[in-house]
Amino acid sequence: MQQPYEFTQAGTPAEPRPPAAARVLVVDDDPTVAEVVAGYLGRAGYTVDRADDGPAALTRAAAHRPDLVVLDLMLPGMDGLEVCRRLRAHGPVPVIMLTARGDEDDRILGLEVGADDYVTKPFSPRELVLRVESVLRRTRPAAQASTLSSAGLTLDPAARRATKSGSELALTLREFDLLAFFLRHPGRAFAREDLMREVWGWDFGDLSTVTVHVRRLRGKVEDDPARPRLIQTVWGVGYRFDPRGREAD
16 A cells, blocks of 8 residues: 655754744544644744644634645545634645655645645655645745835735735735735736746746635636636636736737
8 A cells, every 4th residue: 555655764854944833723533644744844933733633623723823724635534625724814824745646636725715735645754845835935925015006906015914905815825926916917918837837936837726716816806707807818828917807818
């Protein structure tokens, strides 16, 4: 039987150290997986909490708000999708979902409920540490980042706050980053590979991640998501932000 992770050479990962006091909650009912993941994260400098089911995860998160959650999809009693929904109901928190399933629908479901990334078992713990570091780095923008405004949208990167025509938008952390990138590059078409690299920080990955996030973002910023005017599809290329909100060609 294949293990749900793969061991690499012993030692501390070489990636940059995390921000001080960054807390990660690891939720997995397999004690071996949880121990390995927690061990690698701990050696990389993170403070790690653990939970082995959904209710325990929610209790831990309420007691000590995590900076990020590593969340298994298949949990007893309450699955990872429901845990993710309930965590997000109490405020934005980055979530990396673990799944042993190979079916794309399950990965997309995780993204639809707001997961920022996912890792499919078996996985390398060192890769997971890198993904944690990448997600956390992008959720902590520089305090001096300037406010972005276009087409009735206003984003404050330092406060992680977005509004449309004065009304606050409930964006996930990754949706916020994606919209900020579009606002910084109006009128330019980007392939999904470009967005994966620039917004997610990865040179590889499942491009359906980008597709799902664009769809979710359109649902929040477009007057008519079925006929998007701001975030337009450029056929054969990818997506373009048009601040004038014209009909796509």
